Amino acid sequence: GGLHAAIDASLITVTKGYAVTRISLLAGLGATRGREGFFIVPDGSGAVIPLYNTQGLLYSQPVYGVDGALSSASGYDHTSQAVLPFFALTTDEATILGAVTEGEAMATICAQPAGGTNPAARAFAQFTITDTDRREIDQSSQSVRELMTAQGSEKGRLSVYYQFCERAYSYSETARLYRRTLVDAGVLSPREDTERHLYLDLYGMVLRETHFMGFPVTRQTVLTSFEQAQVILGALRDAGVGGMRVRYLGMANGGLQNRLADGYDIESCLGGAKGFAALQSYAAERNMTVYPDAVINYVLQDGLFDGFSSGRDVIRGIGGQSVAHTTVGLAENKPSKELPRFPLTVSKIRESAAALTGPLGKLNIDTLSLSTVGGSLESNFNRRDYTTRADAQRVMEDVLEQLSGQGLGLIVETGHQYTLPYVDAIVGLPAGNSGLAVESYGIPFVQIVLSGHMEYAMTAFNQSGNMEWERLRAIETGASVYYRLMYADNMELKKTAYEGLNSMNYAVWLEQAVASYRYVEEALAPAEGTPILSHETLNSEVAVTTFENGARIYVNYGGAAFVTDEGLEVPAAGYAAA
Numbered sequence: 001g002g003l004h005a006a007i008d009a010s011l012i013t014v015t016k017g018y019a020v021t022r023i024s025l026l027a028g029l030g031a032t033r034g035r036e037g038f039f040i041v042p043d044g045s046g047a048v049i050p051l052y053n054t055q056g057l058l059y060s061q062p063v064y065g066v067d068g069a070l071s072s073a074s075g076y077d078h079t080s081q082a083v084l085p086f087f088a089l090t091t092d093e094a095t096i097l098g099a100v101t102e103g104e105a106m107a108t109i110c111a112q113p114a115g116g117t118n119p120a121a122r123a124f125a126q127f128t129i130t131d132t133d134r135r136e137i138d139q140s141s142q143s144v145r146e147l148m149t150a151q152g153s154e155k156g157r158l159s160v161y162y163q164f165c166e167r168a169y170s171y172s173e174t175a176r177l178y179r180r181t182l183v184d185a186g187v188l189s190p191r192e193d194t195e196r197h198l199y200l201d202l203y204g205m206v207l208r209e210t211h212f213m214g215f216p217v218t219r220q221t222v223l224t225s226f227e228q229a230q231v232i233l234g235a236l237r238d239a240g241v242g243g244m245r246v247r248y249l250g251m252a253n254g255g256l257q258n259r260l261a262d263g264y265d266i267e268s269c270l271g272g273a274k275g276f277a278a279l280q281s282y283a284a285e286r287n288m289t290v291y292p293d294a295v296i297n298y299v300l301q302d303g304l305f306d307g308f309s310s311g312r313d314v315i316r317g318i319g320g321q322s323v324a325h326t327t328v329g330l331a332e333n334k335p336s337k338e339l340p341r342f343p344l345t346v347s348k349i350r351e352s353a354a355a356l357t358g359p360l361g362k363l364n365i366d367t368l369s370l371s372t373v374g375g376s377l378e379s380n381f382n383r384r385d386y387t388t389r390a391d392a393q394r395v396m397e398d399v400l401e402q403l404s405g406q407g408l409g410l411i412v413e414t415g416h417q418y419t420l421p422y423v424d425a426i427v428g429l430p431a432g433n434s435g436l437a438v439e440s441y442g443i444p445f446v447q448i449v450l451s452g453h454m455e456y457a458m459t460a461f462n463q464s465g466n467m468e469w470e471r472l473r474a475i476e477t478g479a480s481v482y483y484r485l486m487y488a489d490n491m492e493l494k495k496t497a498y499e500g501l502n503s504m505n506y507a508v509w510l511e512q513a514v515a516s517y518r519y520v521e522e523a524l525a526p527a528e529g530t531p532i533l534s535h536e537t538l539n540s541e542v543a544v545t546t547f548e549n550g551a552r553i554y555v556n557y558g559g560a561a562f563v564t565d566e567g568l569e570v571p572a573a574g575y576a577a578a
Helices: 171-184 226-238 272-284 346-362 389-405 417-422 445-450 467-477 506-527
Strands: 003-008 022-025 037-041 047-050 059-062 086-091 095-102 107-112 122-128 132-139 142-149 157-165 198-203 205-212 215-222 244-249 288-292 367-370 409-413 425-427 482-485 532-537 542-547 552-556 574-577
Touching (some): 095 122, 157 171, 288 409, 367 389, 467 552, 467 574, 482 506, 506 552, 506 574
Parallel strands (some): 367 409
Antiparallel strands (some): 037 086, 205 215
């Protein structure tokens, strides 16, 4: 049914003093000089690239984003992550789909159109065997960039499964083929519950800078207590919102600026364990599920005698330095007020995950949000604890299997493919592509793959600049409605590490959240939770999505009504079902 090609990296031998850094696997397979056709690449939700361009532009993107242990990961990153490890090449006669099945965390997906100095179009996976990085050193008042090579290398299997289609597949057909591949591999399972939920993030406690008697102090600031959460959920319920899934961020282990998760200590300022138990009971009686959040792979607070050492428990870069992540603002080009995040070693991640299970059981918590697990993956270049990204992925899979195996329902953000077998849903799923110069347009490839098998939400509606557009995009891609809310006034985020978040006060957004939920729920009702069969853009403003039960839904982003060939009128900035 296809071709499995693999490299056993443990068999690679090199002359002393040298290193194999990358290997391209079957880079010429399916190469074509033809100009009719396209590539499909996993940039964000997916993108299409023509087989020919005169500039000779190249697409190259690491699966699961840039390795956070490398200096190249610092700064502002404007690209969308690749969450599915695949590539496809379609000519006017055939399609080749490549799925990276082993070592995907070490893979970079490449698509090289013909044109310029490139004689043929080709797509392939390139694997990192030995990581390299650069650092700047000063020599005689001049800055010199020095190449550094990691002391260890990948030793696992690196493999790609190729499927050959005897005719040209559309991107929708290719997505369905990839979906079947994941189902056959046990990565995806059909959804038994087709109910569409409203997804909410509620924010608990944050540390805020203030002054006392003229001295700067840091105090706990309650953004949403457990009693206030009941007020928010009750208001939504009374307004007609049905099922809800609620992630409660910053409710334990130090709040949003978390300390090491060596247990699950619910913040007393929010109402403590009793207050959360009351919220759980309230939600369960009303078809709502609350997912308390835990951060197991990062630490923001480095306190005394808390079981965490920023020197011992943090991953290291190739140069030996401890790694700390900070956000760099695009406009200011300088670090934000956000506290540095310390990425933990895999051994510490295992400890944190193991330390959660007992306390969660005592608190009768059977759901969990892992807000930082599904969107980041780092190596560790500490010579005494060397870990490749593939090693880190295997640990994450073990942790997810351990937690879900204990009956915990899980939600993650972003949704790297290795998380899919273990989670109930994904929020923050990439909603579009990066708009790279080599790309023609974005496609909802990821959404087609996941539809009918996984509930997903993309950008939080109130974190977007265009609410109307987000509604239509959810309808077009079969996504759920998603909001980020808190009870406190928006000014409470000033002088905190989270003042960059947009307005989240629930009173401001309650009416619009209800309206958005009803609008999308009504539009997608004919689909009945079935998978997407096909997606097509009719012009730059109108798209049509067809579901496997036969429902066909048109969305119109334009300012004028659109009439289909069948005579169906799709209103401006609206939708119509056929």
